[in-house]
Amino acid sequence: MNISGAAKAVELPVKTVRYYADIGLVSPAGRSDAGYREYDDKALRKLGFVARARRFGFSIAQCRELLSLYEDAERSSAEVRKIASERLTEIEAKQRELAELHDALAHLVSECCGDGRPDCPIIDYLS
Amino acid sequence: MNISGAAKAVELPVKTVRYYADIGLVSPAGRSDAGYREYDDKALRKLGFVARARRFGFSIAQCRELLSLYEDAERSSAEVRKIASERLTEIEAKQRELAELHDALAHLVSECCGDGRPDCPIIDYLS
DNA sequence: GCTTAACTTTCCACCAATCGGAAGGTTGGA
């Protein structure tokens, strides 16, 4: 299977699949005579794995770790859990940050009458 | 006032203040004989304005718009409110996205017993 | 067999919003 087939199968842009090959995250199984990347079942599974992990917001580095655990029959689930927990902590931190921003900004917006006059509590706050 | 004084006053790194000058977001009032950037009161106020807006997560482009409204005595608060509302919408979209990720990932993590065995619902889900 | 479209390759540049560091000039105090 060539790169566009693989890309379609995992719903990633061709450019991204090529990028993952370039950085050694998911290498194609081999190359055709013409130099085209060829993806077999195993490469395709890894690509799909990474695609799903990325959708969870795992960084490329985290995907690399998860992938090596995925490939390791001797892994302990504790290692996987640790990486996922880290990501969860990141998400929670971001959520707290956004909640604060949201509250403050929503308050300012609600105070602003939004008419044709220049007086504006949003500008006042930022000044 | 030179760049490090200005940076300290608005609590931004010197590098960032220089960057804002480079991209024409907040230009210094002038240059000293030696070529040092000099910040006066007005430049300092603009810098502080941008610093606060950035803390709300407004992009550089949005800061540019807000800054021009800040400087415009003829502005209508509706214009300001529009930009702030856009940012609020961005924040809310991000919040929804994170909430989904959080729920899914928290569920997976709670299902994973995290011991020495390789069986792992997190890996299973990503596979 | 030939044309043509739709692939593929590599390489280089760009995005946001900085940060880090090198090389060299300036300033102010002991």
Added chain:
DNA sequence: TCCAACCTTCCGATTGGTGGAAAGTTAAGC
């Protein structure tokens, strides 16, 4: 006068790709 602590510009790295150019390949249709 010397030295530390500034300042300058310029170049490169970061994250996770995306866009495009130039050139080679493949497959279908005529």
